[in-house]
Amino acid sequence: MSLVRSDCSPVVARRYAMLIDVGYLYAAAAEVLLGATSRREYKVDAEKLINTLITRAADQLPGGELLRVYWFDAARDRVPTVDQRVIAAMALVKVRLGNLNSRGQQKGVDAMIRTDLEQLARHGAISEAILLAGDEDMVPAVEIAQAYGVRVHVWGVEPPYGTNQAERLLWEADTLDEISAEFCKPYFTKLGTAAAASAKIVGAPMAEPEPQQPSPASVFGGRHSVAVTMSAADALEEAEMARPSFVRSTTGDKFGQDTVTGIGEYVAHKWILTRGRENIADLLPGPTLPTVIDKELLVEAEKELGYSLREHPGARIWVRDGFWERVNREFDIEG
Structure with a gap:
């Protein structure tokens, strides 16, 4: 009243x-x-x-x-x-x-x-x-x-x-x-209790960079923590070093499922580094992303691939699958 x-x-x-x-x-x-x-x-x-x-x-x-x-x-x-x-x-x-x-x-x-x-x-x-x-x-x-x-x-x-x-x-x-x-x-x-405790975790994972043609597993498998004082610029630099070499060498051809899924994992990896675990925890439990975040994920993936996914619904699903694989691994969530 x-x-x-x-x-x-x-x-x-x-x-x-x-x-x-x-x-x-x-x-x-x-x-x-x-x-x-x-x-x-x-x-x-x-x-x-x-x-x-x-x-x-x-x-x-x-x-x-x-x-x-x-x-x-x-x-x-x-x-x-x-x-x-x-x-x-x-x-x-x-x-x-x-x-x-x-x-x-x-x-x-x-x-x-x-x-x-x-x-x-x-x-x-x-x-x-x-x-x-x-x-x-x-x-x-x-x-x-x-x-x-x-x-x-x-x-x-x-x-x-x-x-x-x-x-x-x-x-x-x-x-x-x-x-x-x-x-x-x-x-x-x-x-x-579990969700609240997860939200209190501060820090972000950092993969060890590989000098020669790293596989998605080697890039995204690391679970080392980053100091909470890491700046956004430093986090982006870490993500760039961890970028799979197949992303850099893309020529615009169509890609297989493993490659596209790896791109989804890479985008998730970069998000966790730059935005922190507490932010990404807001997306859980998934697997549906808010519309605005889903669009951003696909745009980021297309930038990395150098290829539009608008006419390829299957590839868009692979990108999302890769994203959630990385997030679920980070938060120890069984698929």
């Missing part, structure tokens, strides 16, 4: 934006639903959650036009996770990423929210803003947006007790709305 101030008359909406602090949304919902304190303890069906939030906004601002959803999250070195890449491909959704430090703390997210809200108001891009956040740092941006004539509707997640939003932020809002635990429940799933 909406908690709208008695002194606020109904809003006639024109164009509005939704600005969502994902860290607040996830933490607050996970606490009230699951008693979870770490993001490694649960998974979120973000696509469905976002679409439901959009529907809720349309119901509360009838006749309004959604400009877009701003999805403020964080990632290590600002390298997007699998879930974030899927969200970024959604229509009318813009992912903004702050940095996630080694202690799991978000850096730069609040500043991005404030900047976007102020800029949208300053340039007259919106007349209404829905802000799903809880931090008092949002107050100056709310005040500035209101000074430009924007009505700011602050949404919060039902707390298990007390409040999970700053009192000053609630004071400054034009209207308030509380998202219930029941509303969030369909989109949050607590992970089992």
Whole structure:
């Protein structure tokens, strides 16, 4: 139920934006639903959650036009996770990423929210803003947006007790709305002990480079760990050294199953190196990949082969099989 101030008359909406602090949304919902304190303890069906939030906004601002959803999250070195890449491909959704430090703390997210809200108001891009956040740092941006004539509707997640939003932020809002635990429940799933433990593993495997014509088995069989401080550039260099020689010598001819499967393994190997185990763990248990990730896998494979797979559905299956063989081996999953 909406908690709208008695002194606020109904809003006639024109164009509005939704600005969502994902860290607040996830933490607050996970606490009230699951008693979870770490993001490694649960998974979120973000696509469905976002679409439901959009529907809720349309119901509360009838006749309004959604400009877009701003999805403020964080990632290590600002390298997007699998879930974030899927969200970024959604229509009318813009992912903004702050940095996630080694202690799991978000850096730069609040500043991005404030900047976007102020800029949208300053340039007259919106007349209404829905802000799903809880931090008092949002107050100056709310005040500035209101000074430009924007009505700011602050949404919060039902707390298990007390409040999970700053009192000053609630004071400054034009209207308030509380998202219930029941509303969030369909989109949050607590992970089992094994899955949560797997998500906590940090590091990535590194294959030993072979100087002369390495086989896929020799390239992908190694299980040595890489220091967590390895940069993306260093990881790509490692992946390049581990690249099978048959990839380099491709001439554009059609390839057999072993070669194409090896390409799928190589792409998975590179992904694990550059994005880390925690990111790849988001794909498990498989074998179906999110559409946006599946497309990227096939594009990467085609680049390595120098050959289009659009007319070869069997070869696309081999690429996916190779990808999952590598991932399953990395996570000790029996096929």
